[in-house]
Amino acid sequence: MSAVLAAMMKAIGQLGDRAVVAVLVKSVAVTLVLFAVAGAGLYAAIPLMAESEWFAALIPPVIGGPLLIAAMVLVALVAFWLLFRVVALMVLQFFADEVVAAVEARHYPALAERARPLPLAREVSLALRGLLRVLGYNLLALPLAVLLLFTAIGPGLVFLGVNAVLMGREFTDMAWVRHCGPGGERANPVPWGERVLLGAGVAGLMLVPLVNFLAPVIGAAAGTHLVLRRIAADGGAA
Template identity: 35%
Template structure:
């Protein structure tokens, strides 16, 4: 997992670069808006849930705690996909900033564009919301274990976020099939990167920068791992190499 450590170190080292800082600030502003929208939606859903009043104080207190947990879970559930949608506007700029500094000979030959990025972000958001709702029975079943719901939450969302952010970066360089082949060959990296991204989204204050950091980290993971596959002669990785050469020729 040395590439993952390198990805995190390089991302943190670049935060104050002018090209990266601009996108970072705009992304954080967008994330703040996403956070406000997430709480609004969570509050609206809370209003649709019948609220019970109990005569026994201890039972009411227990219910209030459970209800607060549900509200926090709803806010977190909406925050991740909504912030991803907002920040997708700047994702091309984030990846360009990373590639210009660390991988100038392998910069993407194409930018995905706003509509393509919004489509990918919306699709990821749909899966996040749908699968987390479908997982509610499992959250309830394992609630008594204390740690069970957390394990389910992090594994499920780690997989989804790893896959989603990887795809947003990889399809700039590889075809859909080739990107899928590469993802399968580094599924461990994608999952652990996704787990790290999920953790970022659950840390107050840090979660404001989570989408930007996630895009940068996954960009590093992609480039570092595809270089390994290219060195080992994998056919799909050769397209990555040709893309970089073509970009270099265009820059001359």
Template identity: 50%
Template sequence: MVSLPASFARAFGQLGDPAILRVLGKTLAITLAVFAVLGLALWYALSSAIEGWGYSLGSEIGALVAVLLTALGGWLLFRLVALFVLQFFAGEVVEAVEARFYPEKAAQVRAIPIREEMQHAARGALRALAVNAIALPFALVLLVTGVGTAILFWAVNGWLLGRELQDMVWLRHRRSPDEKPPVGALQRFLLGGATAGLMFVPFLNLLAPVIGAASATHLVHRRREAASA
């Protein structure tokens, strides 16, 4: 079996690559900007709502509440926002990994039609909404366990992430819609689960989307090489 830890080790080892650093800088800047805008919007909405009830909220208290709620929302939503932002730059991560480790594969990349990209994005968004909607009632029930909700959302995000990370690479190289992806369901889940796990760790959660995309590139290409050997 192609080693998933080896794929992650190579991804971590390439963090100093200028191309990877550029993508990391862009994704971090845009992700943090999104949360800054959300924080300001939350502050104004909260102040307006409280003033509408006939109370006055001091600017310092309003700012503090907005910061706390934004931090909480950021912890819960960071994975989704970061991966959404990464979608725009995923190709750069994959290209950087392929250029260094798989130059012959980089020369075989196919041009993905806009229609196919849009269809894939729409399917991914609908899949994420549907799976999270199904998981939400179970998550509420599991709140009494203390850890059950976190485990459930980790598993759900792991399954969704594994699929998305694989497709970032695989769609660039498959020759027909009927061609099966080289990464099996278990390894795909482990890839997504490991990436989702990194997103729970302070500081590493900033690197996790790029690490996940780079690891997926190694995993897809090494699985293809093993299958053709």
């Protein structure tokens, strides 16, 4: 746990670096644009959906007019809260190389010289695979979360656990792919427990308003520290 906490503190300390700030601005901007486009599409679709017979059949008669629109807006806000971490993580995948490189240059210059920058096609592939993993596992966890609705905190704990495992993997893989060789001959050297603790910490930060915009970058930088300290401990072999 001390290694994860130390990595996150180092990551927070580097948030002021120009390279990290640039990634933060780009990733937040792209994430907000994606949600703005989705929101505009939903806003345009609400009147059409409200007038359709199939949609009206799904809605109780007591809900209609302004109340229906308010309910749909509420659903959209909840969806935004739930999907933010998924979209933010996917967007960050496209800029992760810059975060990893910034951490390498400041804290691990010897390893930075041996890192292999990722081509765009590889970044796109990793982002899409990560997105599919996050969506897939969250959908698999959804039935269990529904069953635990009566506990109030059950669904939150289910999704926190699932995303802790997923994000811990994604944030450490972002750094590992630069050092593991073209074929990925070795497995990620960060122990499973450290990855889960990192993912849980970042998932917790994503629940805090405003801080949630910083959380993915903190996770990527902290994951880089966890990976590179393991490589350094092995004598730089990767």
